[in-house]
Amino acid sequence: MDISGFYVTVIRDPGPSQKVGWLLGPYDTKESAEADVQWARNKAETIDPRTCWDAFGVTKLTRPGERGLPVGKLGTKADPFWTRN
8 A cells, every 4th residue: 555645845956956855744635735835935944045046845755555654854834843933
């Protein structure tokens, strides 16, 4: 059985040498991840002001088996760290 989730992602230097960051997630639906793109952009810019030049969006990750999905680098929006800020 495959497991899938959606993530708010950032892309730096689009093209062959691009770097992708999985910021928030996993989300159950694409719509719920899309609703947090601007929020994640704002948080990312407080950490690294250069992200104002990066591309933000939503990516779906599907993994085979039941290994579970990784948590985004910024965690989830419900993490206590972000709800205080």
